Amino acid sequence: MATQRTPSPGTPADPAAGTGTRTPAPPRIPAEERLFSLVLALLASDNGLTKSEILSTVQGYRQRYARSGDNANLERQFERDKDDIRELGVPLETLESPTDPGNNQNLRYRIPRGDYELPTDISFSPEETTLLNLAAMVWREGSLSGESRRAILKLRSLGVTSTEPVLGYAPRLRVRDAAFAPLSSALEKRVIVKFAYLKPGEKDARTRTVAPIALIQQQGRWMLHAEDQDAGGTRNFLLRRIVSPITATSKHFEPFPADAAQLALDELERIWHERTAVVEVEQGSDAATRLQKRPGTTVSDTDPTTLLLHYTDINLFADELAGFGPEALVRTPPELRDAVRSRLEVTAADHG
Amino acid sequence: MAERTPPLQAQDKLTFLLSLVPYLMDHDRISVTDVAAHFGMKPEQIRDAVRLIGVSGVPGDTAAYQHGDLFDIAWDDFEDNDEIVLTNRVAIDDSPRFSAREASALIAGLQYLSALPEHADRAAIASLMAKLSRGASSAPGQVAVASSETDATLAVIRQSVASGMQVEFDYRNSQGSAEHRRVDPLRVESMDADWYLRGWDHLREAVRTFRLDRISAPQVTTEAITFAAGDVVLPELLFEASAADLIVTVDVAPAAAFLLADYMTDGGTQTQPDGRLRTTIRVSHYHGLKRLMASMSGVATVVEPPEARAVVAAWAAAGAARYTDAG
Numbered sequence: 001m002a003t004q005r006t007p008s009p010g011t012p013a014d015p016a017a018g019t020g021t022r023t024p025a026p027p028r029i030p031a032e033e034r035l036f037s038l039v040l041a042l043l044a045s046d047n048g049l050t051k052s053e054i055l056s057t058v059q060g061y062r063q064r065y066a067r068s069g070d071n072a073n074l075e076r077q078f079e080r081d082k083d084d085i086r087e088l089g090v091p092l093e094t095l096e097s098p099t100d101p102g103n104n105q106n107l108r109y110r111i112p113r114g115d116y117e118l119p120t121d122i123s124f125s126p127e128e129t130t131l132l133n134l135a136a137m138v139w140r141e142g143s144l145s146g147e148s149r150r151a152i153l154k155l156r157s158l159g160v161t162s163t164e165p166v167l168g169y170a171p172r173l174r175v176r177d178a179a180f181a182p183l184s185s186a187l188e189k190r191v192i193v194k195f196a197y198l199k200p201g202e203k204d205a206r207t208r209t210v211a212p213i214a215l216i217q218q219q220g221r222w223m224l225h226a227e228d229q230d231a232g233g234t235r236n237f238l239l240r241r242i243v244s245p246i247t248a249t250s251k252h253f254e255p256f257p258a259d260a261a262q263l264a265l266d267e268l269e270r271i272w273h274e275r276t277a278v279v280e281v282e283q284g285s286d287a288a289t290r291l292q293k294r295p296g297t298t299v300s301d302t303d304p305t306t307l308l309l310h311y312t313d314i315n316l317f318a319d320e321l322a323g324f325g326p327e328a329l330v331r332t333p334p335e336l337r338d339a340v341r342s343r344l345e346v347t348a349a350d351h352g
Numbered sequence: 353m354a355e356r357t358p359p360l361q362a363q364d365k366l367t368f369l370l371s372l373v374p375y376l377m378d379h380d381r382i383s384v385t386d387v388a389a390h391f392g393m394k395p396e397q398i399r400d401a402v403r404l405i406g407v408s409g410v411p412g413d414t415a416a417y418q419h420g421d422l423f424d425i426a427w428d429d430f431e432d433n434d435e436i437v438l439t440n441r442v443a444i445d446d447s448p449r450f451s452a453r454e455a456s457a458l459i460a461g462l463q464y465l466s467a468l469p470e471h472a473d474r475a476a477i478a479s480l481m482a483k484l485s486r487g488a489s490s491a492p493g494q495v496a497v498a499s500s501e502t503d504a505t506l507a508v509i510r511q512s513v514a515s516g517m518q519v520e521f522d523y524r525n526s527q528g529s530a531e532h533r534r535v536d537p538l539r540v541e542s543m544d545a546d547w548y549l550r551g552w553d554h555l556r557e558a559v560r561t562f563r564l565d566r567i568s569a570p571q572v573t574t575e576a577i578t579f580a581a582g583d584v585v586l587p588e589l590l591f592e593a594s595a596a597d598l599i600v601t602v603d604v605a606p607a608a609a610f611l612l613a614d615y616m617t618d619g620g621t622q623t624q625p626d627g628r629l630r631t632t633i634r635v636s637h638y639h640g641l642k643r644l645m646a647s648m649s650g651v652a653t654v655v656e657p658p659e660a661r662a663v664v665a666a667w668a669a670a671g672a673a674r675y676t677d678a679g
Contacts, residue, residue: 032365036408039370044410044443057411084363089451089489090370115489117446122487128480135461148461150367151454156391157371157447159378184453187494198607203651205607214494217460220545225494240544243607261496286566286643289524293565323647325671341675343649347668350653351645351661 034060035081039090043116048095048108051078082109088150091115118158129160179239180215182246183224187212192229192251196244197237201315201339205243210235211253214261218268218312219295225264227253236268238316272296272312278331279307279321287327306331318343365401367448368393372401373423374447376438384434395434402436409442455488456495463497508570509537509549518554518577521570523562531555535562536577538584550586552579559584598635601655603628608651615644630655642667 037059041049055061055074064074086092090111097106124132132155136148179195186193193212196205210226213234217223222239257263281288283305291307292299300306311317318339321328325344330337372391376382384402388395402425409422424440450458459481466477485492505521512519519537524530535551538559542548547564604612606629609621615633622630635641638660645654645664654661 030404031362032369033404033408035362035366036369036404039366040408040410040443053415057415059408059411059417085366087451087453088363088367089449089454091449091489113445116448118449118487120446122483124480124483128476128483131462131465131477131480132458135458135465138461138464139457146364147451147454147457150364151450151458153364153367153371153391154448154450154454157374159375159390161390184495188453196607203605203607214496216495217464217497220542220547240610243610256494258491258494261494265496286524289568290563290565319647319649322649322668322671323643325642325646325667326674328671329674337675341672344646344668344672344675347646347649348665348672350650351665351668 029060029063031060034058035085038081039085039111042092042109042111043113045110048093048110050106050108051075052105054078054109118154124155124158124160126160129155179224179242179246180222182248183212183239184215186246186248187215189248190252190255192249192253194247194249195242198241198243199315200238200241200313200319207244208235208237209249210237213256214264215239216261216265216268218265218272223268225261227256234264236264268312272310275311275314277309277311277317277333277336279309280329280331281305281307281324282327285324285327287324291324291328311336314339322347368397369401369405370444370448372398373405373438373441373444376402376405376436377441377444379436381429381435381437384436387436399434402430406430449489450484450487452488452490452492455484456492458484459492460495460497505549505564505567505570506540506547508572509540512537512572512577513581515572516577516580518573518575519551519570520573522568524566524568530568533562534573534575535560536579538579538581539586540564552577552584554578559586593634594636596636598637598641598660599632600635600641600657600660601630601632602645603630603653603655604648605629605651608648611648612644612652638663646671 038054038061041054041058049057055071055078056065056067061074061078064077065071082092093110093112095108095110097103097108100106133152136152139145139148183193190211192209194207194209197208198205209229210224211229212224212226214225215222216225216236223236224239224242225234225236227233228235279291281291288305291297291309294309296310298308300308309317314336318336321330321336321340322343328340330340368391372387375387375390384395384398388398391398405423406425406427407422409417412418412421414421420440421442422440423438423442426435426437426439429435429437462477462481462484509519518534520532520534522530523533532555534554535549536554537549537551539550540547541550549562549564549567550559551562552558553560599617602612603624603626606623606627609629609631612631612633615635617632617634619632624630635644641654641660642664645652646668649668654664
């Protein structure tokens, strides 16, 4: 290592730098006490504090601060703490010194009260609180469960109690997709990412490089709506079919319009309405029971075994229908009919 | 709440501290038990937080954390009566804003709920979403959930829970046979496009998972439920392994292995000369297996036992034959 590099404010600290090199110095102050003290100090200071003021005076840092010495570890700790605090929605600001712009040592940090506090005209009724509690419980697992848990703590801070106790009954959304958390973080930071994707109907995954626009859910399936950097144009990627870890690149992208998520959903809904299939099901079979209950299904007036079904992706739907074996026969459209038929022939041949 | 309380991480603890202070400011005197109930936490977690708040503050003009620069509580009331009285406060005046990601988690949750029949008040939900966006520290991220039709069965289940009466229905299992079941509903879950009811099954006298799309003629009975949510700890896995399960060896294209994740045993995988992964899966009967394999055409093949291969082959061949017969 040549020179001591001071991490520039606002950029995330090198994650590899922190772990392992941390030297815990006595007395040990719990992380939450240090973070809490930092927020209090920055909220209370109108003009902000410089890094050296923070490190030398704030509880949790001052115990480890060396007056005349190397505080590199402590500085890295401060960089990580800033990221952690900002991630919670605390607006930690950096102000350049008017007399000495560009000098990192003279940057001042503060938390402007108006941006920190919930606006006073925002309040939630007991009915709304009940709904929000239920909304938080939807995220049973996955990355949004941590977010919703913290949101509920903030909601409870306002002191409103729900109109009804939260029943154990609340539909839960199981989000197992490991891609969800890294993608929502890439969305927020506007970073271009790479991942291997198994397109429905294909046997091998291909690497995609995309600018994430929105995470959307249609018919229960989570998708990433993104701009494909190689193919150009936007695509929807099923999270379940992302088969590699998400790799962040060093490239950033410009923000997309705020209604991009809604537009992408509208487009998917339009496709779903447009694409229909006529399927004949064997009476009393599993296919008959389940396909009739598929959202949007219409049963023929003249023949209860003929169903009109909607779908978005022909390959996914063909996989689903092939699973029903002889219980379902596709009448139209021809391309779906062929897709299901050839799937069944391949399965029969592979197992013959 | 019947939910388990997970251990809090530093960020959660910080959020809790920042949320607890304004709440205490609004209550001149409040018992630890009441605070614990309100925040859905254990009393000891509240006491730990109050002890920390009681010694925290700002460096102040002297940069020495002098008495007036710290929060203070009535320590006697706290130690002797388990009551919290905040006697000095610093820095914090109000509740914190939601982070963009917190707001979008709640907004997406609301969108999901608004698809359900009992939360049909779209206008109320829309105004709530607008409030959340305004109460966030920056614009909530782009997460959107399409509203979708849901099964009418959901409304019956909701009614069953609300009235505390068992629900009964006809259930056609994947073997094609229908049975009449009576169930205490414990939870409804959805995964991808599929909805599941998890409940206490009075026929099997055990917790069972039912696909909503296999339920017909659901009705609320006049018999009271035996178990409510919270009386029973539900396993994380939707379908539990059973000693009667059949073990099947399968070769699968590596990229498609995730499709078998719910069924894989702990046996691990070996790469075959052709690049496929050989793994073992657990199925309760071949009726389920044949449907699974036929839906993974070209990417998964049963290796053994031979009976399993034969069942899958016959199922797929019968399906393909319908196209030949139908012309």
